[in-house]
Amino acid sequence: MSPGFFLWGAYSVTFVALALEVIFLFRRSRRAGPPRQIK
């Protein structure tokens, strides 16, 4: 297999994983709603 396969495999999975964490965080943040007692 070419070096490109390993490079793309490493970089794409890394940035997809980080992007998924960001998406899940935004969803969780929306679900948590606005702060209640917290000013």
Place this chain on the structure above:
Amino acid sequence: MTQAMNSNSTVRWFWFASPQTFFPLAGSIARWCAVGAVLLALAGLYVGLVVAPTDAQQGEVYRIIFIHVPAAWMSMFIYLVMAGWAAIGLAFNTRLSFMMAQALAPTGALFTFIALWTGSLWGRPTWGTYWVWDARLTSELILLFLYLGFMALHAAIDDPRRADRASALLAIVGAVNVPIIYYSVQWWNTLHQGASVSLTRAPSMAATMLTGMLLMALAFWAYSIAAVLVRVRCIIRERE
């Protein structure tokens, strides 16, 4: 913010130990760190993928180093910070410390997975195998299990305060694995190479390679701070 300063203009750190006062501060820090992470990652990727020269021995595949090494650093560092917050939580019984430890675990697990994944893809063309039960690789895998165990234990206990204390103990005991990971390449004969960057000696790589790696390390730092602070804000809203 002025309430956080006393008459001598020194910061009263315990003022920020309350989730209510920490909440807005975390929001502003997270925003700045998110912007910093994007800019640093763009600079790091440019230096790593465009500017840095091709390696004489490994060719182009060595460029995995620009995500593998920073991710491995973050995986160990986040665990130590998590164990530190857990210890502070147990010592001072502060809710925010336990929340910080809880917020750090998923990001730490993610960076451990990235370190293992990228290391595996780097190992195949250079060592001829995706995985070997080498001391460095095995101890890093144990670190992933420790993160997953911490999260599973916290989720398995209904009472949040008991969950905090139980998972904090696991985090503190598991911290013994971090020096084992770091020194594994010195203590045992391993397939994994020794440290490329050390505080005590000159780096064994070209300046542009080192610059790219440090930029990516800073980007991962900024990303981690932003992600953890956003998550701790979620936890504060869910629990308070």
